[in-house]
Amino acid sequence: MANLRVGLVSPEREIWTGEAKMVVAQTIEGSLGILPGHAPVLGVLLDGSVVKIEPADGGKPITAAVGSGFFSVAADEVSVLAEQAELGDEVDVDDARRALDQALTLEGEDATPERRARARLRAAGIEA
16 A cells, blocks of 8 residues: 655754655645545645644654644645644643643734644643
């Protein structure tokens, strides 16, 4: 069975690269699930969402909180180019909880800090 070649990168570093069976990402138009053979697509990542990758080797699924960016699929190659990205295993849960508490006290219409804090917690496996 064919696999996807996946690259998840931010301006600071390469977050994860490898072969995968499936990738799921949230775009501003909704959730996209990508399997091998998927039609080409270009999407804008939802700022404060989670990207999930199922490695081809059957290893532990990869989850990452992402900020704004782009998601593209072409010829079984998936590129996730995020302004900010953090693997779930790297999330400082206490820091993410503090950021969520602080975001909830902010007044205004910008929900980005709250979405980002919640995404970090979800990536770490904690529903918030």
